[in-house]
Amino acid sequence: MNAEIRAVKTAAEIGLADLFAAVRKDLPGGSSTEAIRSDAFDRFAAQGLPHSRVEAWKYTDLRRLVRDAKPLASRPDAAAKTAAGGAGAVFAGLDVRRLLIVDGAFVPELSDLAALEAGVAIRATVEALAAEEMVLPLGMAGTDPVAALNTALAGDGVVITVAAGAVVARPIHLVFVTTSAAPAAMFTRSRLELGNGASLTLIETHEGPDQSDYQVNAALQVDVGDKASLDHIKITSEGAAALHIATLEASIGARANYREFGFTTGGAVVRNQLFLRLAGEGSIASVHQASLLSGRQHADTTLTVDHAAAGSQSREVFKAVVDDEARAVFQGRITVQPGAQQTDARMMARALLLSDEAVANCKPELEIFADDVQCGHGTTTGALDDQLKFYLMARGIAEKEAEALLIEAFVGEVIDAVARDDLREALSSKMLDWLKGRE
Amino acid sequence: MTALLDIRGLKAEIDGRQILNGLDLTVNKGEIHAIMGPNGAGKSTLSYVLSGKPGYEITGGEVFFNGEDLLAMDPDERAAKGLFLAFQYPLEIPGVATLTFLRTALNAQRKKRGEEELSSPDVLKRVRDLAKQLSIDPEMLKRPLNVGFSGGEKKRNETLQMALLEPKLCVLDETDSGLDIDALRIVADGVNRLRAADRGMIVITHYQRLLDYIVPDVVHVLSAGRIVKTGGKELALELEATGYAQYQSEAA
Numbered sequence A: 001m002n003a004e005i006r007a008v009k010t011a012a013e014i015g016l017a018d019l020f021a022a023v024r025k026d027l028p029g030g031s032s033t034e035a036i037r038s039d040a041f042d043r044f045a046a047q048g049l050p051h052s053r054v055e056a057w058k059y060t061d062l063r064r065l066v067r068d069a070k071p072l073a074s075r076p077d078a079a080a081k082t083a084a085g086g087a088g089a090v091f092a093g094l095d096v097r098r099l100l101i102v103d104g105a106f107v108p109e110l111s112d113l114a115a116l117e118a119g120v121a122i123r124a125t126v127e128a129l130a131a132e133e134m135v136l137p138l139g140m141a142g143t144d145p146v147a148a149l150n151t152a153l154a155g156d157g158v159v160i161t162v163a164a165g166a167v168v169a170r171p172i173h174l175v176f177v178t179t180s181a182a183p184a185a186m187f188t189r190s191r192l193e194l195g196n197g198a199s200l201t202l203i204e205t206h207e208g209p210d211q212s213d214y215q216v217n218a219a220l221q222v223d224v225g226d227k228a229s230l231d232h233i234k235i236t237s238e239g240a241a242a243l244h245i246a247t248l249e250a251s252i253g254a255r256a257n258y259r260e261f262g263f264t265t266g267g268a269v270v271r272n273q274l275f276l277r278l279a280g281e282g283s284i285a286s287v288h289q290a291s292l293l294s295g296r297q298h299a300d301t302t303l304t305v306d307h308a309a310a311g312s313q314s315r316e317v318f319k320a321v322v323d324d325e326a327r328a329v330f331q332g333r334i335t336v337q338p339g340a341q342q343t344d345a346r347m348m349a350r351a352l353l354l355s356d357e358a359v360a361n362c363k364p365e366l367e368i369f370a371d372d373v374q375c376g377h378g379t380t381t382g383a384l385d386d387q388l389k390f391y392l393m394a395r396g397i398a399e400k401e402a403e404a405l406l407i408e409a410f411v412g413e414v415i416d417a418v419a420r421d422d423l424r425e426a427l428s429s430k431m432l433d434w435l436k437g438r439e
Numbered sequence B: 001m002t003a004l005l006d007i008r009g010l011k012a013e014i015d016g017r018q019i020l021n022g023l024d025l026t027v028n029k030g031e032i033h034a035i036m037g038p039n040g041a042g043k044s045t046l047s048y049v050l051s052g053k054p055g056y057e058i059t060g061g062e063v064f065f066n067g068e069d070l071l072a073m074d075p076d077e078r079a080a081k082g083l084f085l086a087f088q089y090p091l092e093i094p095g096v097a098t099l100t101f102l103r104t105a106l107n108a109q110r111k112k113r114g115e116e117e118l119s120s121p122d123v124l125k126r127v128r129d130l131a132k133q134l135s136i137d138p139e140m141l142k143r144p145l146n147v148g149f150s151g152g153e154k155k156r157n158e159t160l161q162m163a164l165l166e167p168k169l170c171v172l173d174e175t176d177s178g179l180d181i182d183a184l185r186i187v188a189d190g191v192n193r194l195r196a197a198d199r200g201m202i203v204i205t206h207y208q209r210l211l212d213y214i215v216p217d218v219v220h221v222l223s224a225g226r227i228v229k230t231g232g233k234e235l236a237l238e239l240e241a242t243g244y245a246q247y248q249s250e251a252a
Ligand SMILES: Nc1ncnc2c1ncn2[C@@H]1O[C@H](COP(=O)(O)OP(=O)(O)O)[C@@H](O)[C@H]1O
Pocket: B014, B015, B017, B019, B037, B038, B039, B040, B041, B042, B043, B044, B045, B046
């Protein structure tokens, strides 16, 4: 028999099935949404939680890492809202439009919805679902079991539309914060529609308490119109025991410019999965990711960049700094479709291991179906250079400070990719905080 | 009077191979000592052992720096106490701007000595003045440390670091190698400006040429990990004429 034998369901899988059965009637959306959710859950249930024999999840075995299903977080009460007020502090003091998503629910009264720029509309995902808008269906990410689970259980989030031609100077900051001390699960779904020629900077930060082993499954779907320009910055600094799984799906139009930046420092288990399609001719995408990990953290960035149109360009740079017994995973796959001639794609993954027990798994792949392309990838993994460290110490710089300088230089290449000075400086100081924490 | 540097019977090995074989050397404040010797004699090894480079095993002897046990200190501590090594091969550090490096080093040393840290503008001013003296393009200070610098630029940058950090003992490891005559003059002038009654120097070189510009008080010949001959500055001229052959055979 060659049919795959499914292992016995895990406690977490059984728990998720029970959870879905219990809450499906109460989830936002009408009957067509409910049908989409059921379909999605069936897709999840058929595969179960992904494990190490699933290629895309090779290094992040959720059957092992997720022990149980948590109950859905309850909508934030007054105390939760008060607790959430100071979240997103990494960009405090900068002129950004803060939108708060507390325990998985969009909270308008904590959000800055005043003086929206012309062409910008912001709504809660529950509202869009109530109006039976097609918020949930996914494209490239649709076959992923965890993204399917998000579709099935998505509660709230934010739906942003930016009209064609609107140039939005003030960044929008989605502040995701978990306040609940009792471990809970949050499934958020957000969506950004950026019209032709529009431009925006969208920031996401994710944080929560260190004491609770809460679970976040967040998904964001982005549609970048032709000649539009998007900077997306995502900072994952969840609590020390948290599970954080984020799915990003983006479709990038002709001659559009998309810059993705990711920075991960927090969470016990983090998976950032990105599905990018360069759908229009001459589109440009860059992905810069940095993970700074310590303790027993596990952070996985898995990236698919699909060049589906001619003359598109992509650059992917992944850097991981891994201390103690932590593990960084990078899987990057660049595919070039048959019609996508003159594709220019380059991917680089580098890991810096700060301890003997630290691990990095880097797996870049190219899948090319066109003949006139320029594609390349490379990976390096190594320790801090002792010679360089000695040179710095011989000038009077203490060991930890010398290491910090070298680590800063290593990560700097990624942070330098953030175009705006104010955001870049905020990220630099976040990195420095992490380095100080090592001392 | 306590010697600035007092090396007694120093033995050191790397990867199980003995390189320094009972080396004695005393340097007093205000003195310039030249160390000459054939390639492979252990000159760089001596400079690395003095500055605390990891990987060397000290198998015998002692080193006192202003009366303190130098070998017990970490490299950064030695630097803060006033030991400076100008590297034979200065390293390139991508991503660390030269100026940031200089400021970090200077303030790290000051902090360790209990002195007040200097503000960025103060450091910048000092660095600019020194750069000018050493004909270093100020634009270079913004570039990552030594990355893409020519051999001569790297050596000038080492000299700039030395002048900025104002050490008590300067160890210059083949600072002349790879320099043309103009660059050599600039670097030598920079070193000579640092000559002071309370500062000592060890100038390691393979060729006599540098010593025309930096005139030593004492010249030593290092061979097979030991000082085998000591004399005045005329010893350098002698070596230039006879070469190192006699010392090599002596060592063998
Ligand atoms: N890592 C090492 N392992 C073994 N031998 C070494 C190592 N580094 C240097 N040596 C040897 O030590 C000797 C002295 O080297 P060095 O101090 O650089 O000489 P010099 O500077 O006088 O030319 C040489 O024979 C060299 O080959």
